[in-house]
Amino acid sequence: MSKATGTREVKLIAVGNSKGIRLPKVLLQKYGWSDSLVLEEREEGVFLYSKEKNKLSWKESYRAMAADREDWSDLEATVADGLD
Numbered sequence: 037m038s039k040a041t042g043t044r045e046v047k048l049i050a051v052g053n054s055k056g057i058r059l060p061k062v063l064l065q066k067y068g069w070s071d072s073l074v075l076e077e078r079e080e081g082v083f084l085y086s087k088e089k090n091k092l093s094w095k096e097s098y099r100a101m102a103a104d105r106e107d108w109s110d111l112e113a114t115v116a117d118g119l120d
Contacts, residue, residue: 048055064070069086076083 044060046057046059048057050056059069067086068088072087073084074087076085
């Protein structure tokens with residue numbers, strides 16, 4: 037499971053007989069969302085994503101990984117366990 041990168045409170049708004057949410061413009065731009073999304077119900081909650089599979093380039097992937105500042109301190113223990 038991926039970790040959360042941000043938490044926001046959003047209010048439910050009336051949309052006819054249903055309820056909806058407003059997504060901040062910055063999120064729409066960040067993920068390239070415009071007209072429709074896929075809503076996937078999972079055990080841990082609801083997951084929204086674009087129908088198009090937007091893949092990052094290798095350069096963008098590297099930058100995203102570098103910005104994450106992941107802790108690799110336990111890598112030496114894994115390497116030293118003798119498994120190849």
